[in-house]
Amino acid sequence: MKLLRYGALGAEKPGLLDAAGRVRDLSGVVSDIAGDTLRPSGLNALHALDPETLPLVEGRPQADLRLGACVGGIGKFICIGLNYADHAEEAGMPIPEEPIIFNKWTSSVVGPNDDIQVPRGSVKTDWEVELGVVIGEPGSYIDEADAMNHVAGFCVINDVSERDFQLNRAGTWDKGKGCDTFGPTGPWLVTVDEIADMNAMDMWLDVDGKRMQTGSTATLIFKIPHLVSYCSQFMSLQAGDVISTGTPPGVGMGQSPQTYLHGGEIVTLGISGLGAQKSKVVPAL
Template identity: 55%
Template sequence: MKLLRFGEPGKERPGLLDSQQQIRDLSSVVSDIDGDSLSPDSIARIKACDIATLPVVSNAQRIGACVNRVGKFICIGLNYVDHCEETGQAVPAEPVVFMKATSAITGPNDGVVKPRGSDKLDWEVEMGIVIGREASYVDEADAAEYIAGYCVVHDVSERSFQLERGGQWDKGKGCDTFGPIGPYLVTADELENPLDLGIWLSVNGKMYQNSSTKNMVFGPAKLVSYLSQFMSLQPGDIISTGTPPGVGLGQTPPVYLNVGDKISLGVAGLGEQTQTVLPSP
């Protein structure tokens, strides 16, 4: 299933994308798409409903972030071999972990705001894992049971904040609008192999990132198991699994985003996003 949220910011309702690419209102089945509705029992209840009886929603509706009330927005750095090469860093022996502020989360087609003082605004298309069950000290062999589904994540980054202002990476990762997710959450049962998906991003029509999730250093099961050794994972938590090569920082010379630029990105089977860079208020 493809689960989504539609409506104006702060007023989104739960929905489902049917086989005809129509949005169906799920409000009579679940109150929202969040941790409570992503448990195995809730997913089973949604699957059991008669989709044809659910109200059809205009596709002109704004699409919001596909998961609400995200508790933790966990990111993995340097998780594609060829991205390590373009940044001049060694392939990590263990996952590189950092956090992105949940206040950065926006809808997949909402604008990306260039922060005040930003001069190195960059892009990173990623596949996101959405947790469906509480996970603590999970074995890798069992990790798939804790994944509710997958989605597209845009890990927008400000490189000067991230790399030149001291401390850890979080300052360049957590600005408002730096975390578009969606357009929908694809439940795990619908995705045959999350490690064989095309992943791409273009800016103003020029393709910069074009790879496959098969090039990941650490796959979804490994990441869920690994993270659960250090923190419990709750339903609705998101793990953004890292970006392939082709980021602006890796270009020669580097290329960064400016106000008015249009970004398109997607992951095969998980949908596409489109954003325009907006000035800071």
């Protein structure tokens, strides 16, 4: 099942993608793709629906029908750093012994085709294709063996980052991670049952048609069940929380010479089975 949110910014409605790639309206069934809708009971109720009985929404998703972030009301946007060995190498940092946790502010969340804004004063705005894990069943101190029972599904995330803010402006990485528009999320939330092997999902990212990142979840250092369990040792996980699991090599900081976004570029990215994003880079307002 592919769940989504469509419509104008700030007024998105819940929907699902049918077998023909058309959007079906869920607003008569649930208020949003958020909270309790993402718990097992909520997803089971949506699975039981016949999409053909739901109202058809006019327009083509990601063409003449805007999609918002595929999860509404995200409570926590948790990110994992340096979770691919080859990305750690290109960043000149050691492979972590434990997952590195940082945050993106939820005000950074935008739709999968919304513009990415280069912040005022930015000199090193970068890209990162990442697999997002969406929490369904809440929990604390979750056993790794039980972790996937707490996952509602997966989505594509671009962990846009300003490296100068992140690394040179004192304090934690968060300064360079949570700027407005730095969290394109979607196009859809794909439920766990649709993914044949979460450890073999291809990932890619292009800038102006040039392939910059190519990777696979096969090379994650810390796998998804471990990340869910690990994060839950430090905070309760709630329905609708998102964990962004790290990026493969090929980011701008790792290029020779280093390459960054300044405005005017088109960034496209995707993950097998989860869809793709396409965003224009523009100066901040």
